[in-house]
Amino acid sequence: MIGLASVAVLTCGALSAIDGDTISCDSQKMRITGPAALNRCGINTPETPSPKRPREKALGEQAKQRLEELLPEEVQAEVSCLRDRQGQPLAWVRMSNGETAGEVLRNGYAARWRPGHWVP
Template identity: 35%
Template sequence: MKVIANSTTTLRQTVPGAAHGQQNRVPVGMSRMAGNHGKVDSSVVSFKSEKQRRARTARRSWSPWLVALPVAAIPLGIAYGWATMPPNDDIEASFPICGISARITCVVDGDTFWLDGVKYRIADIDTPEISEPRCAEEKALGEQAKIRLQSLLNAGPFGFKAGFRDEDKYGRKLRDVYRSGQSLGAQLVDEGLAHRWLGFKQSWCG
């Protein structure tokens, strides 16, 4: 005789040959797994097999990412290190103000100069125009920026740092200029003689 009260009760099953009134207690969960003659319920086995198959599939789908993500982080770390590392101060020259003669090494304005016959534009700033100013204030401030850049370049060795673009549409080499790990362009910005370059020119008038 078998008595099952509910899913949480204990199944009482009479064992042949046992004394009258003595019963074996079999957990309900086990009774579900065993059918007639002690055979395993195929639905339970099928469920476990499906669960194991899904677990193996999940591990296979994640495993390439576990390898790819650390590998991808290596070039990103290198790029970040390169972007934040200041250049060596290995350039030194004497810079006069550019005149009407051939320009080899000289200062054009607050953000443009020549060095050994190559024209450079300081990439991280924009200074007031002196050739085509929009107002008298811009012209006067542009002259101050030009003299200040000349002073900074002549103060000692400095280094170039290239960005993502090598040159602009005018053929000028785009470089940030550093000395002792400090940007000379940022110094001009701090002194009010340049704007930080944001991709467009900002007004110096009004």
């Protein structure tokens, strides 16, 4: 588990969804994760920029729309010093009730991800 010293709470002037599992905080792209330890258990949503199938694009758009619905709520972006394989910082988006956007998206919009495989 990541220690608190490894996490910075950000204030975003502009917070938006890039896709179902990526946000932009003041133009900095960040990969959101689930409630557990970074790089051990996260989330992944269907791709929208270059999907393998038309259905994947449709599901990815639904995940992005759901994330967009969550962002206007009072949320807190907590960014870690760790990065995904594309070099984007890994972050939690935490709602006022303490739940993460990753937890919410796991309810029909995202799959749980662990290194090396998917966990439905």
